[in-house]
Amino acid sequence: MIHYSCDRCGRLIHPTRHVRYVVRIEVEADFGSDEPVDDDHDFLEELDEYLSQPGCDTGEPTPSSRTYDLCADCYAKFIGNPLGTAKASLDFSSN
Ligand SMILES: [Zn+2]
Numbered sequence: 001m002i003h004y005s006c007d008r009c010g011r012l013i014h015p016t017r018h019v020r021y022v023v024r025i026e027v028e029a030d031f032g033s034d035e036p037v038d039d040d041h042d043f044l045e046e047l048d049e050y051l052s053q054p055g056c057d058t059g060e061p062t063p064s065s066r067t068y069d070l071c072a073d074c075y076a077k078f079i080g081n082p083l084g085t086a087k088a089s090l091d092f093s094s095n
Contacts, residue, residue, distance in 0.1 A: 021075035
């Protein structure tokens with residue numbers, strides 16, 4: 001039997017008594033080019049020539065993806081503030 005633990009708090013997530021929330025995060029760079037696309041231009045050939053040059057480095061970061069297992073409590077905290085911003089985590093007193 002596979003045992004999971006919460007990647008945030010470390011609590012054991014029982015396979016039949018607890019719900020395991022799987023969070024998949026994928027990050028990729030978007031350079032947002034607004035240049036019009038020339039349909040007649042052979043971009044594949046141009047890219048092939050560029051990549052065949054010695055020491056070629058596109059300089060672009062590769063996409064990154066990660067997967068996390070969360071318990072119910074940590075999932076509730078995550079979904080309430082997925083980016084972990086300070087504004088969402090402020091607790092105001094009643095006075
Ligand atoms: Zn947790």
